[in-house]
Amino acid sequence: VQLQASGGGLVQAGDSLRLACVLSGRTFSDYAMGWFRHPPGKEREFIAGISTNGRTKFVKEHVRRRFTISRDNAKDTVYLQMNGVVPEDTAVYYCAAGRNTGSYYYSLTDEYTFWGQGTLVTVSS
Numbered sequence: 001v002q003l004q005a006s007g008g009g010l011v012q013a014g015d016s017l018r019l020a021c022v023l024s025g026r027t028f029s030d031y032a033m034g035w036f037r038h039p040p041g042k043e044r045e046f047i048a049g050i051s052t053n054g055r056t057k058f059v060k061e062h063v064r065r066r067f068t069i070s071r072d073n074a075k076d077t078v079y080l081q082m083n084g085v086v087p088e089d090t091a092v093y094y095c096a097a098g099r100n101t102g103s104y105y106y107s108l109t110d111e112y113t114f115w116g117q118g119t120l121v122t123v124s125s
Contacts, residue, residue, distance in 0.1 A: 001025035001114050005095050008119030011085055015123075019080040021095030021116050028076035029053070032100035034112060035069060035080045037091035044094070048080060049105030056103050063089075085123045092118040
């Protein structure tokens with residue numbers, strides 16, 4: 001099983017970028033997906049979650065106006081669209097997968113079984 005995240009990099013404040021994460025080795029549509037981030041010197045935090053069918057989504061309030069989570073089950077991929085990034089968005093971003101038979105997302109670390117390797121997003125001011 002592998003979760004491969006991509007899309008990170010060095011960007012300027014105000015830019016947009018889209019992170020992508022591909023799940024292989026499992027049936028993607030059986031898994032709720034989530035994005036977490038780990039800023040330097042801080043604890044890892046849950047950012048967004050999405051149900052197996054994509055109908056139920058959640059984005060943390062402090063980034064809700066700028067971030068969007070989505071998924072394409074045909075491509076086994078979950079996305080995190082980040083608009084208007086600010087230096088405080090600098091972090092390693094992780095995707096995670098948790099098997100789920102219901103139409104809901106997970107928000108706790110322990111609810112996720114598989115984790116990607118992380119992709120670094122650095123926002124310069």
